[in-house]
Amino acid sequence: MKNLASTMAGTVFTVNVAAGEEVSAGQVVLVLESMKMEIPIEAETAGKVAAINVKEGDFVNEGDVLVTFE
Amino acid sequence: MGETKGYNERLEQKLTSIYAGGHEKYHEKMKQQNKLFVRDRLKLLFDNGEYVEDGRFANVEAGDLPADGVVTATGKVNGQTVCVMANDSTVKAGSWGSRTVEKIIRIQEIAEKNRVPLLYLVDSAGARITDQLDMFPNRRGAGRIFHNQVRLSGFIPQICLLFGPSAAGGAYIPAFCDIVFMVEGNASMYLGSPRMAEKVIGEKVTLEEMGGARMHCTVSGVGDVLVTSEEEAISEAKRYLSFFPANYTKKPKKVETRAIKEGRTLEAIIPENQNAPFDMYEAIDAIIDEGTFFDVKKLFAPELITGFARIEGQAVGILANQPKAKGGVLFVDSADKAAKFISLCDAFSIPLVFLADVPGFMIGTKVERAGIIRHGAKLIAAMSSATVPKISVIVRKAYGAGLYAMAGPAFEPDVCIALPTAQIAVMGPEAAVNAVYSNKIEAIEDPKERLKFVQEKHAEYKEEIDIYKLASEMIIDEIVAPSDLRRELADRLRYYEDKEIAPAPRKHPVLPV
Numbered sequence: 162m163k164n165l166a167s168t169m170a171g172t173v174f175t176v177n178v179a180a181g182e183e184v185s186a187g188q189v190v191l192v193l194e195s196m197k198m199e200i201p202i203e204a205e206t207a208g209k210v211a212a213i214n215v216k217e218g219d220f221v222n223e224g225d226v227l228v229t230f231e
Numbered sequence: 232m233g234e235t236k237g238y239n240e241r242l243e244q245k246l247t248s249i250y251a252g253g254h255e256k257y258h259e260k261m262k263q264q265n266k267l268f269v270r271d272r273l274k275l276l277f278d279n280g281e282y283v284e285d286g287r288f289a290n291v292e293a294g295d296l297p298a299d300g301v302v303t304a305t306g307k308v309n310g311q312t313v314c315v316m317a318n319d320s321t322v323k324a325g326s327w328g329s330r331t332v333e334k335i336i337r338i339q340e341i342a343e344k345n346r347v348p349l350l351y352l353v354d355s356a357g358a359r360i361t362d363q364l365d366m367f368p369n370r371r372g373a374g375r376i377f378h379n380q381v382r383l384s385g386f387i388p389q390i391c392l393l394f395g396p397s398a399a400g401g402a403y404i405p406a407f408c409d410i411v412f413m414v415e416g417n418a419s420m421y422l423g424s425p426r427m428a429e430k431v432i433g434e435k436v437t438l439e440e441m442g443g444a445r446m447h448c449t450v451s452g453v454g455d456v457l458v459t460s461e462e463e464a465i466s467e468a469k470r471y472l473s474f475f476p477a478n479y480t481k482k483p484k485k486v487e488t489r490a491i492k493e494g495r496t497l498e499a500i501i502p503e504n505q506n507a508p509f510d511m512y513e514a515i516d517a518i519i520d521e522g523t524f525f526d527v528k529k530l531f532a533p534e535l536i537t538g539f540a541r542i543e544g545q546a547v548g549i550l551a552n553q554p555k556a557k558g559g560v561l562f563v564d565s566a567d568k569a570a571k572f573i574s575l576c577d578a579f580s581i582p583l584v585f586l587a588d589v590p591g592f593m594i595g596t597k598v599e600r601a602g603i604i605r606h607g608a609k610l611i612a613a614m615s616s617a618t619v620p621k622i623s624v625i626v627r628k629a630y631g632a633g634l635y636a637m638a639g640p641a642f643e644p645d646v647c648i649a650l651p652t653a654q655i656a657v658m659g660p661e662a663a664v665n666a667v668y669s670n671k672i673e674a675i676e677d678p679k680e681r682l683k684f685v686q687e688k689h690a691e692y693k694e695e696i697d698i699y700k701l702a703s704e705m706i707i708d709e710i711v712a713p714s715d716l717r718r719e720l721a722d723r724l725r726y727y728e729d730k731e732i733a734p735a736p737r738k739h740p741v742l743p744v
Contacts, residue, residue, distance in 0.1 A: 169557045170595045196590040197659050198558030199506050223597055 163205055165228040167221045171195025176217060178228070182210045190228055193221065202227060249287055249297040253321030261321065264417055266394060267461050269302050269319040272352055275465045276315065282306030285337060289330040296322055299330040300355075303338035305347075309473055314342035317352035320395050325355035327401070329365035332373050339379040346478040348388040350468065351404050354395030373400055380407035385578035388475045392464045393418035393444070393454070406453060409575050410471060410527065412464040413444035413454040420447055420454070449530040452564060457530060471525055474539040474546045475579050482580050482728075483546035489520035497713030501652055505628055505659065511536055511553045511586065514626065518542065518717045519549075527572055532564035533557075537572040539581070543721035548576035550637070551586035554627075561592045561636055563601045566610040569636070573613040582620035582724055585644075589633030590659065608743035611635055615642050616740060620727035622646055622720060625653035625707070640706055645727050648709045648719065649698050655707070656696045664688040 174194040178184055184204045191213075193200040208230040215227050252258065252268060261268060267275070274280035282304040290299040300322035304315045316338050318325035327335075342349040358367060366372050377400075383389060384407065391408035395417055402420045405411040421442030428434045428441065440446065447454035456471075458464045476483050497517045502509050515524060519540040526538040534557040537550050550569055552559035561569075576583055592598075592607050614621075614636065622645060623638040634655055638644040649655070656663065665672070668688055675681040694700075701707050711719050 169560070169562075169593065170597060196558055196560045196593065197506055197661055198554065198560065198590050199508055200558050201508055201555070 164226045164230065165190065165202060165204065167193065167223055167225045167227055168202065169193070169195055169200065170222050171200060171220075173215045173217050173219045173221060173227075174199060176213055176215070178210050178213070180210050180212055184208060184210060191215075204230075245288065245291060249291065252297055252319050253295075253323070257321035265460065266320070266354070266417060268321065269317045269352070269354075272394070272461060272465065273302060273304060273306075273315065273317060275462065276308060276350070276352075276469075277304075277306035278308060278310065282315075285341070286330070286334040289334055290328065296328070298322070299328055299334065300325055301327075301331045301334050303334045305338075305341060305345075308348075308350075308469055311348070311472065311477055312345065313348045313350060313472070314338050314345075315350045315352060318355040318395075320354040320356075323356075323359065325395065326357060326359045327355065327366055327373060328359045328362045329372075332366045332376065333371060335376050336371055336379065339376065339383065342387055343379075343383060346387060346480070348390065348472060348475065348477060349383065351389070351391045351408060353391060353393050353397045353401070353404055355398070355401050356396060357398040357401045377403050377407060380404070384409075385479060385574075387478045388472065388579065390468055390471065392461075392468055393420065394461055394464070395419070396421075398424065409578075410455045411447075411453065412456045412458055412468055413448055414461055414464055415444045415457055415459055418444040418454075445530075448528075452528060452531045452567060455528050455531075456526075467525075471539070474525065474581065479578060479580070485544045485546075486541065488543045489523065489541070491519065491717065492516045492521040497650070497716060501627055501650070501713070503652070505654060508554045508558070510555050511551045511559070511588065514586065515540070515549060515551060517713075518720065519547075520544065524549075528568050532562060532568045534559055534562060535565035535569055537568055542584075542717065542724060545721065545724045546581050547584050547720075547724065548572060548581045549584050549586065551626075552589040552633075552637070554588050557593075558590055559588050560590050561607065561610075561633060563598060563603050563606045566592075566603070566606040566636070570609045570613040573610075573617050577613075577617040577619050580619055582727065583614075583617060583622070583638070584720060585621070585623045585637040587623065587625045587629040587633065587637035587639075588627040589629055589637055591631035591633040592636070605743055607632060607636065611642075612740065612743050614638055618730075618732040618734075620645050620724065620730050622648065622723060622727075624716065624720075625649040625655060627652050628654040628656075628659065630654075630656055630658050640708075645730065646708045646723060647706075648711055648716070649702070649707045650713050650716070651698065651710060652713075653698050653707075653710075654693075654696055655698070655701055660689045660692045660696075663692055 171193040174192040176191050178190045185207045188204045189201040190204050191202045211229045211231045213228050284304045290296045300319050302317045316335050389408045391405040391411045393413045397420045419442040425436050448457040500513050523541040536553050621638050640647045702710050
């Protein structure tokens with residue numbers, strides 16, 4: 162399964178899943194905060210989370226890989 | 232009598248071979264690719280499959296180049312006369328010789344004289360290099376096709392259905408059309424093929440990565456509507472055409488009103504928390520006639536939705552920020568997308584409805600380097616110079632230049648309507664309080680006191696930008712309940728129907744691109 166990348170520059174607001182967790186397509190795995198807005202990052206397909214590369218408060222740029230899947 | 236029969240037989244023979252197209256093996260190949268033969272495409276497109284053709288006998292003497300690889304036809308679609316050019320990829324891969332080019336130019340001239348839409352059904356490998364002197368550099372060579380497209384732009388609708396490749400110079404046919412439908416897996420556009428890229432610049436890349444339908448509809452934005460089959464491309468193109476008048480002198484047709492889709496009310500859809508995402512598509516459904524939405528560039532820059540719809544049977548072009556994608560913030564691509572869409576609606580008298588829920592234009596190094604200022608200027612210029620009815624609705628918030636981009640009060644919308652949830656400001660409360668009081672906030676040592684101070688300032692700020700204050704100052708024209716918005720829009724669209732603005736005394740504005 163594809164890795165999930167940040168859609169825009171911002172800071173990590175919440176991380177909603179943990180490594181090893183099964184997620185379904187469309188599930189919000191992480192929320193960014195940018196331009197004072199909450200930006201939900203959704204899983205594109207179902208899969209198992211291999212690693213989360215960021216923690217709450219981290220600055221991320223557009224295109225940075227946030228979550229990898231097995 | 233006997234002699235006449237001979238003539239007829241000769242005609243029949245010629246027509247039979249012309250209608251058959253290229254060699255059987257190319258027909259087989261098309262079938263394997265789920266592609267239709269050009270004449271079957273035309274039968275699907277035209278009402279009752281009926282049309283007249285010009286230049287059927289082009290290059291008939293060559294023997295193996297029926298119709299010289301292109302069918303040019305006139306017929307009816309949805310009861311409206313349209314002209315069509317359609318490549319035949321069973322004939323030398325749909326490549327262009329001198330007569331192919333001449334036929335395309337002539338159908339453009341027919342569409343121009345009769346002021347009817349022109350459809351380009353493209354499936355072509357490009358120029359026949361062997362014929363280049365006859366079709367490439369001359370006055371009525373391939374360049375004239377593009378020159379005509381530019382001249383006809385905004386005069387008649389021009390639509391491209393891409394069924395196969397559109398290579399090299401040919402890739403400019405889609406680029407100059409109002410809209411491009413691309414069939415996933417088969418359609419492609421590129422100036423240089425992957426083989427050429429490898430030879431000339433050393434890049435190894437697949438056709439799909441470089442110029443595939445999905446890439447163009449999601450990344451480059453050259454494609455507008457991604458479809459899964461040729462049948463879908465044709466039926467969607469017909470639906471698209473139904474929103475348009477035949478030419479710029481006419482108005483879009485009205486149809487019977489349909490009720491809105493059953494679902495949640497606008498009140499229920501829009502969250503109270505200004506920062507929380509919601510799905511703007513659901514909000515659009517709560518305003519428009521059910522099933523009428525036609526999404527333009529759905530997969531490209533999804534933070535801004537652009538599409539046609541009907542409100543009580545009246546055609547409108549909707550631009551709506553999508554808080555669910557990138558917070559609804561405007562980016563370089565969304566500005567581009569909006570500018571083209573506004574210009575398309577304005578050219579063919581389709582009124583514009585702006586649904587604003589926008590935190591502003593994106594900031595940061597990445598977008599500044601990509602030229603967000605000039606792209607934003609392009610959007611604002613297109614919106615500002617549009618003379619069709621413009622209705623601005625502030626759904627939840629319009630901050631900073633986002634208010635300008637969404638046809639805010641200064642840009643002469645016919646009306647600026649706010650929902651009771653609307654906030655209009657240079658920036659949101661959190662950002663504003665930070666900007667004005669950051670030194671003071673930091674100087675307060677007791678965290679409780681600090682929080683109290685910040686909350687007080689937030690409340691003061693919110694009072695200052697209270698929507699009733701803006702209405703009282705006549706900055707906005709109206710506040711309406713979400714449940715009345717559809718009614719309000721439908722009525723105003725009817726009242727503004729004959730709006731006219733005299734053109735400015737100049738040739739044209741200088742485009743900020």
